[in-house]
Amino acid sequence: MTGRKIRTMEEFAEVSGISRPTISKYFYDPESVRQSSRARIESALEKYDYRPNIFAINQNRKLTKTIGILVPYLADPFFAEIVRLIERQCISAGFWPIVFSAHGQVELENNALATLQSLRPAGALIAPLGRSSDPETVQRFTEEVPTVVFDSNLTVGKAFVGSNNFQSIPLIVEYLCRTGEPPCFLEMPPVNPNATKRRDAFVTAMERLGLEPRIVRVAGSDWDFERIGYEEGMRLIDERALSTNTVLCSNDRLAIGLIAAAYQKGLRVGRGPGCAIRVAGHDDHPFSQFTCPPLTTVSQDYRAIAKRSVEVLFELIDGIEPTGERPEELFEGRLVLRLSA
Amino acid sequence: MTGRKIRTMEEFAEVSGISRPTISKYFYDPESVRQSSRARIESALEKYDYRPNIFAINQNRKLTKTIGILVPYLADPFFAEIVRLIERQCISAGFWPIVFSAHGQVELENNALATLQSLRPAGALIAPLGRSSDPETVQRFTEEVPTVVFDSNLTVGKAFVGSNNFQSIPLIVEYLCRTGEPPCFLEMPPVNPNATKRRDAFVTAMERLGLEPRIVRVAGSDWDFERIGYEEGMRLIDERALSTNTVLCSNDRLAIGLIAAAYQKGLRVGRGPGCAIRVAGHDDHPFSQFTCPPLTTVSQDYRAIAKRSVEVLFELIDGIEPTGERPEELFEGRLVLRLSA
DNA sequence: TTTGAACTTTTGCACGCGCAAAAGAAATGG
DNA sequence: CCATTTCTTTTGCGCGTGCAAAAGTTCAAA
Numbered sequence: 001m002t003g004r005k006i007r008t009m010e011e012f013a014e015v016s017g018i019s020r021p022t023i024s025k026y027f028y029d030p031e032s033v034r035q036s037s038r039a040r041i042e043s044a045l046e047k048y049d050y051r052p053n054i055f056a057i058n059q060n061r062k063l064t065k066t067i068g069i070l071v072p073y074l075a076d077p078f079f080a081e082i083v084r085l086i087e088r089q090c091i092s093a094g095f096w097p098i099v100f101s102a103h104g105q106v107e108l109e110n111n112a113l114a115t116l117q118s119l120r121p122a123g124a125l126i127a128p129l130g131r132s133s134d135p136e137t138v139q140r141f142t143e144e145v146p147t148v149v150f151d152s153n154l155t156v157g158k159a160f161v162g163s164n165n166f167q168s169i170p171l172i173v174e175y176l177c178r179t180g181e182p183p184c185f186l187e188m189p190p191v192n193p194n195a196t197k198r199r200d201a202f203v204t205a206m207e208r209l210g211l212e213p214r215i216v217r218v219a220g221s222d223w224d225f226e227r228i229g230y231e232e233g234m235r236l237i238d239e240r241a242l243s244t245n246t247v248l249c250s251n252d253r254l255a256i257g258l259i260a261a262a263y264q265k266g267l268r269v270g271r272g273p274g275c276a277i278r279v280a281g282h283d284d285h286p287f288s289q290f291t292c293p294p295l296t297t298v299s300q301d302y303r304a305i306a307k308r309s310v311e312v313l314f315e316l317i318d319g320i321e322p323t324g325e326r327p328e329e330l331f332e333g334r335l336v337l338r339l340s341a
Numbered sequence: 342m343t344g345r346k347i348r349t350m351e352e353f354a355e356v357s358g359i360s361r362p363t364i365s366k367y368f369y370d371p372e373s374v375r376q377s378s379r380a381r382i383e384s385a386l387e388k389y390d391y392r393p394n395i396f397a398i399n400q401n402r403k404l405t406k407t408i409g410i411l412v413p414y415l416a417d418p419f420f421a422e423i424v425r426l427i428e429r430q431c432i433s434a435g436f437w438p439i440v441f442s443a444h445g446q447v448e449l450e451n452n453a454l455a456t457l458q459s460l461r462p463a464g465a466l467i468a469p470l471g472r473s474s475d476p477e478t479v480q481r482f483t484e485e486v487p488t489v490v491f492d493s494n495l496t497v498g499k500a501f502v503g504s505n506n507f508q509s510i511p512l513i514v515e516y517l518c519r520t521g522e523p524p525c526f527l528e529m530p531p532v533n534p535n536a537t538k539r540r541d542a543f544v545t546a547m548e549r550l551g552l553e554p555r556i557v558r559v560a561g562s563d564w565d566f567e568r569i570g571y572e573e574g575m576r577l578i579d580e581r582a583l584s585t586n587t588v589l590c591s592n593d594r595l596a597i598g599l600i601a602a603a604y605q606k607g608l609r610v611g612r613g614p615g616c617a618i619r620v621a622g623h624d625d626h627p628f629s630q631f632t633c634p635p636l637t638t639v640s641q642d643y644r645a646i647a648k649r650s651v652e653v654l655f656e657l658i659d660g661i662e663p664t665g666e667r668p669e670e671l672f673e674g675r676l677v678l679r680l681s682a
Numbered sequence: 683t684t685t686g687a688a689c690t691t692t693t694g695c696a697c698g699c700g701c702a703a704a705a706g707a708a709a710t711g712g
Numbered sequence: 713c714c715a716t717t718t719c720t721t722t723t724g725c726g727c728g729t730g731c732a733a734a735a736g737t738t739c740a741a742a
Contacts, residue, residue, distance in 0.1 A: 008726060021730095033691080056725075060727055074415065260631040351701090
């Protein structure tokens with residue numbers, strides 16, 4: 001890294017001895033120029049510190065290399081993890097992922113969408129807030145940029161990739177019924193379609209087993225699930241409002257809060273003798289294996305969801321539009337038996 | 342939202358009846374134009390859906406409204422939370438935060454730095470990987486863009502904002518010594534300066550109390566701290582290698598893993614009678630209150646760190662350079678007494 | 683080995699993208 | 713009437729893209 005500062009492609013063309021249009025081609029796709037040219041460019045790149053101006057590039061190119069990722073709440077370990085996987089995929093495919101979080105608020109989601117759109121990304125992967133999303137804004141966004149929706153299935157975008165709640169919930173319901181008292185369902189705040197789908201799946205599963213589905217609604221409408229699970233747990237235990245010793249939580253974060261409440265109240269959690277309550281979750285989020293006891297849950301297939309979302313988006317970007325219905329790819333959950341239920 | 346699509350500022354100037362330069366001024370700072378002009382522009386904005394082209398703006402303006410945020414590992418709840426706070430601050434000040442995560446890898450950190458730099462941000466808030474960072478790359482970055490470093494104090498950038506490990510660690514060490522057996526120190530993988538600072542602070546604190554500082558080094562060099570804490574905990578318990586019943590972990594994530602290991606091994610964690618081991622952490626990260634038992638720890642002042650980092654950056658952006666030494670602002674930890682120690 | 687036709691890649695040039703900045707003139711407001 | 717604010721005009725930011733001409737490459741035939 002020596003030599004004078006290079007500011008423009010023109011200057012870089014001079015010092016590298018290659019014409020500017022060719023340099024331009026090179027930066028779009030290094031494969032698209034002759035080997036000898038590429039070698040000369042790259043050796044010049046080692047001597048001079050030059051990077052094309054992103055803004056000038058994007059202003060003129062039809063297709064950007066930017067990919068927008070939007071999640072409802074990045075501090076949620078589920079999203080943190082899935083974003084991590086998605087980013088990795090994008091980077092290794094030569095794209096530039098940019099992450100936005102709505103932090104649970106519509107205004108921020110709309111804001112992020114607007115910012116994202118003005119970045120003119122090649123495509124976007126979005127997990128909308130869900131219920132509190134502003135449908136019009138999301139809709140308008142998806143009309144402008146090729147979008148794959150994941151996790152939370154608003155019926156917008158070109159495709160959806162997520163988990164099959166109607167497979168995963170019955171899986172754990174049947175397990176719980178087979179091995180002990182039938183569960184009641186601790187319902188997460190209905191922030192998105194998953195919430196209601198999981199509840200409905202629970203009802204169906206229980207009825208199919210000839211059992212009465214008992215649902216416990218929780219107060220709160222934000223993303224502070226551990227707290228909600230904890231507070232609701234404290235209340236339920238205090239008021240002896242639990243009609244069964246088994247609780248299926250609609251997600252792991254809720255379960256973590258509930259387990260904390262049980263601990264606080266001296267209720268032993270688990271499926272062994274001497275245990276007062278069984279707690280199960282849904283998602284197998286990154287920290288669920290470290291609860292005490294470790295959480296029995298249904299995993300979401302993080303890798304598959306991330307991988308497939310990105311694949312579908314790349315197909316969209318390459319102009320491969322899905323024919324017929326808007327495709328919805330649902331991955332199956334896997335039972336993760338640990339000690340809490 | 343009616344009328345034809347507006348594509349350029351020129352067109353928008355036409356339909357709003359205001360000249361283009363004035364419109365330009367408005368978008369840079371709505372306060373900078375006369376009330377009556379502002380009103381006319383804003384009423385036009387309601388009728389026509391127009392947003393200036395980001396790329397054209399940034400290409401020409403010296404000062405962007407973009408602010409880069411870089412953290413080493415976004416799936417770490419500590420960083421997720423602090424990023425959330427920082428983003429909020431930036432947005433409410435009219436800036437556009439863009440978040441990057443190094444995902445624990447140098448190449449990705451360098452990559453993010455390069456991408457960020459080419460976005461020509463007004464400033465950046467970065468928490469470097471630390472030990473594995475590429476000093477040259479980080480250094481070069483900070484020379485080009487006004488940078489505040491937080492959490493992990495590499496001696497680059499115009500300022501540092503973080504926690505005072507030499508205050509927080511003694512705080513909890515003294516508490517632990519006062520209320521039971523002196524602790525040993527479960528050392529996090531030395532991924533960044535905090536790791537070694539906390540260890541040194543532990544040694545100093547113990548020596549000041551006339552006690553022998555015992556350090557337990559853990560294997561692993563990644564950011565998978567819960568797993569590391571768990572595996573190391575299992576090993577320590579199996580081998581009866583713990584010389585004391587009290588363990589101070591250099592961060593909460595490690596402690597969460599250790600508590601899980603203790604649970605697995607049937608060791609009751611806490612400070613009450615019948616407890617076999619006391620575990621304490623550092624950070625008070627968002628989920629520490631939901632461990633079983635809830636984690637005794639020292640809090641980092643998230644809000645203060647986020648707030649002050651952003652403030653200092655804004656001062657830098659406004660041209661207020663710190664005089665004299667590169668300032669380092671350290672916030673104090675607060676003892677958070679819960680049940681684990 | 684040389685030649686030459688057929689291809690492929692590179693070059694030089696000109697134009698355009700949407701906007702900022704600057705400067706002087708004109709309009710507005712109190 | 714003078715101080716602000718706005719308008720008009722010009723120049724330029726750094727690069728993509730299309731075009732025709734030039735240079736390079738390949739390969740079979742001489």
